[in-house]
Amino acid sequence: MRHSDRRWTFGPAALRLAAALLCLITFAPAAVLAQLDAAAAGRMPQGLAEGVHVLVGDVDAPTPANRGEIGNIGFVVGEQGTVVINCGASYRHGRAVIETAxxxxxxxxxxxxxxxxxxEFVMGASAFTERGIPVLSHRASAELIEARCETCLRTLRTQLGEDEMAGTRVVVPTQRIDGDTVVxxxxxxxxxxxxxxxxxxxDLIVRDTRSGIVFAGALAGFGRVPELRDGDMAGWLAAxxxxxxxxxxxxxxxxxxxxxxxxxxxxxxxxxxxxDIDTRVHALLAAGTPLLEAIKAADLPAYSHWARxxxxxxxxxxRRYLALENELFED
Structure with missing residues (x-):
C-alpha cells in the first residue's frame, strides 16, 4: 500500500522555554559549513537553519574511544515539539541525544x-521508548531491525563493553510507513x-519543508567509504x-x-x-580473476584517503563480486 497522499498529525505537546539556543543561520549555508568541522570535533550540535540542527558523529568504526557515536543525528524543532532523526548507538547515547535536543x-x-x-542509528531507541516517544521507520527497516539487531547488540557489547551498552535493548519501530509520506x-x-x-x-530521506534541508542518512556519506552490505547498486545511484x-x-x-x-x-x-567499484569488479570477474585475487586487485587509490x-x-x-557472480549463475 502506498502512502503518497497520507498526512499524519501528532498532537501538540506542552510548550517550554528554550534553555539554550545555538546561533541559527537561515540564509548563509556557506557560513554554516565553515563551522561544522569545529562542531564535529566537540560533538556539539550545529544550527543549519531556524529550528534545524545536526550533531555530527565520528566517521570511523565503533571503538571505546568514540563510544560508538558514529553517524549523524538531526533535530528539527517545531512550535510544539522536536523530531529527532536517528537515535544513536546505545541507551546512554540515546538519552544524551534527547537531553541535547x-x-x-x-x-x-x-x-x-x-x-x-x-x-548507530537504532540502538539508542530504547531511551526514546522509555520516555514514551514513538519511533518511526520504513517497514522494511523495521523488519531488518527485528531480524538481526540482537546480533548487532551482542557485537557492540564486545566492541564497546558492557558498561557502555548498559540498558541498551533492541526496539523495533512501531510507527511504519511503506512509501512517500507527509507528517x-x-x-x-x-x-x-x-x-x-x-x-x-x-531507506528514508527526511526533508524539512520549511527550510528545505534534506537528511539523507546512510544514502550519503562524505569522505567515508559506504557499506554495500544491504545496497542495490542501480537503486542507490537512482536514489x-x-x-x-x-x-x-x-x-x-x-x-x-x-x-x-x-x-x-x-x-x-x-x-x-x-x-568505479562496480566497473572494476565487473572487469575482474569477466577476466576470470578469483575472488581472493580480485579483492587485492580492485584497489581504488583515488579513495584511499576516505575513512574506513x-x-x-x-x-x-x-560483496559486489559475489553479487555479480550470483547474477551470472542466475542467467
Missing part, C-alpha cells in the same frame, strides 16, 4: 525517525521519502539522483549520514566510488 530547541522530543536499520509533528511538516532500495531496502533533486530545490544542503553537511556537489564523489577505506573497501569488493 530538548536543551537546544526548548521543546519536548515527540518523534524519532530511523532512516536506515544500522546499529506534521510538533508543528513542523516533514516529507518522508522512500526512494526505493538504495543503501538498504528501507542519489532523487536526493540531489530534493536538496537542490531550496538550500542545496544535504545532511549525510556520515561526515559534515555539504551542497549537492558532494554527492558526485560517492557516485564515482559506486560506479582499507577494510571496508575490501569488504565491498567481496
Amino acid at each position: 530538548e536543551r537546544i530547541g526548548g521543546k519536548p522530543v515527540v518523534l524519532a525517525i530511523i532512516t536506515q536499520p544500522l546499529q 506534521t509533528v510538533g508543528g513542523r511538516e516533514l516529507q518522508l521519502i522512500h526512494p526505493g532500495w538504495g543503501s538498504s531496502p528501507g 542519489l539522483d532523487r536526493l540531489e533533486a530534493l536538496a537542490g530545490q531550496d538550500r542545496d544542503l544535504v545532511v549525510p549520514g556520515y561526515g559534515a553537511p555539504a551542497g549537492t556537489h558532494a554527492l558526485a564523489a560517492l557516485r564515482h566510488y559506486l560506479r 577505506y582499507p577494510l571496508q573497501h575490501e569488504r565491498n569488493v567481496q
